[in-house]
Amino acid sequence: MIEAMDLTKSYGGRPAVDRLSFRVRPGAVTGFLGPNGAGKSTTMRLILGLDAPTGGRVMINGRPYGALPAPLREVGALLDAKAVHSGRSAYHHLLWLARSNGLARRRVDEVLERVGLASVARKRTRGFSLGMGQRLGLAAALLGDPGILILDEPVNGLDTEGIRWIRTLLKGLAAEGRTVLLSSHLMSEMELTADHLIVIGRGRLLADTTMRDFIDRNSRAVTLVRTPDTARLRTALEERGALVHPHEAGAWLVSGLTAATIGKIATEQRIELHELAPRTSSLEEVYTQMTEAAVEYRASGEGSVPRIRAETMS
Template sequence: MIEAKDLTKRFGATTAVNNLSFTVQSGQVTGFLGPNGAGKTTTLRMILGLNQPSGGTVTIDGRPFASHPRGLRHVGALLDADDVHRGRSARAHLSALAHSNRIPQRRVGEVLDEVGLAAVARRRVGGFSLGMKQRLGIATALLGDPPVLLFDEPLNGLDPEGVLWVRGLFHRLAAEGRTVFVSSHMMSEMEHTADRLVVIGQGELIAAESLTEFAARGSRLSVFVRSPDIAELAPVLAAEGAAVVPGEDGTCRVTGLTAVRIGELAFEHRFMLHELTVRASSLEEAFMELTADSVEFLAGEAR
């Protein structure tokens, strides 16, 4: 379990993380989300003792990470897949870490097999693609068979097969009772991967809850309408104050009117309806809405 209490980090006059409190439970995958510059990487670095907090505390299983001897046996982490000696082979990189953490050398071969790098284990890392480096970073995190795992953007550079593999890996690790904390900007992937979310903006907590609870906080309920009379129905709905977004032939997405009112208007004007479906916000829509005030850089903003 990871527990942060009033965690704060300042860099000079800049506050990167401000009084942040959350808990990451074992036995589930917790997604860590936030806009660029929200303080996610700084928070992960404080969890691992790479940055010292300006205030507050963060512990792993009740203790600061620095107090755990031979850390890879307790916490595995992937923060930067490119932060590897380019002249070493994958096997040499993992062997050195295994030796320094008193991990049996047999684990090197096991994790190379698990991440699909056994065939290139003796190649220099400098010749690896980004996806291969991500797999090596995951192998490094798994090396000590730790109960707690942290991953910062682990899907960057992976092909679709790799994304599916990582998704399955995280689910398996959580099912084994481990703590899995995953920072990602890929909202759609978090819908398939995470059980719970910790969402921050400008270094402060926005939400710490299940995916379903978070998506439900988005206020943008919409109604999907399918009708052979959609071209005539759309202006009627717009005249009632609805926002109408045309879709494929015979469909549109409507916000600003309830499904009941849309049905009433269709009946009054004798338009046939084939489908009328209420749709809640997706995870991505809820994220964009709830973090809108925390985005540091907006495309198209005035200069």
């Protein structure tokens, strides 16, 4: 388990991480989300002892990272896939890591096979693609068969097959009882992979909850309606207090009434319905709405376009 308690890190008097407290528990994939500049990278560096906190503390299984006798056996991390000596082969990069942590040579072959790099094990990493570099970084994280994994953007550069493979791998590792902390800006993939979410903005905790609760509590349920008699149904629904917005392909999004109520009104008015489908917001929509005020870097005009879809549907 990873536990942060009032964790604080300031640079030049400005807090990058501000009294942050959370727990990352075993048996689940925990998504770590936040806009650029939110403090995610700093937090992960603090967990791994790469930076010293200004205040508070962070523990791994009850101890600071620096107090772990064999760190690679307890924590596997992927923060920067490019942090590899380009003149070394994938095999020898992993071999020196294994030797420095008292791991058997056979473990190098095992993880290279697991991440799909066995066929290029003896090739120098300078010729690796971005996706191959990510796989090598993941192999290094898995080398010590650790109970805790901390991964920053592990699907960056991977193709669709590789992304699905990582998703299956992380879910499987969590199912074995391991602790998995996953940071990514790819919201659609995070929604499919993570069980729990920790969301931060400007270094402070915004949410610490399950994926399902995060979406349900912060989304606005709507119903997709399609009918050949649009004008009459819209009038009938608005008379009952509903909000009706045009959607793609001639459909409408209705909020303020349940799908059952909409269907009942249509029946009473003898209005034919071609589609009546309840919907909720996606993780991307809920996350964007929640963190909008915490976005530090915004291009001119960004955020000025009305977000009808994000406010009303998935």
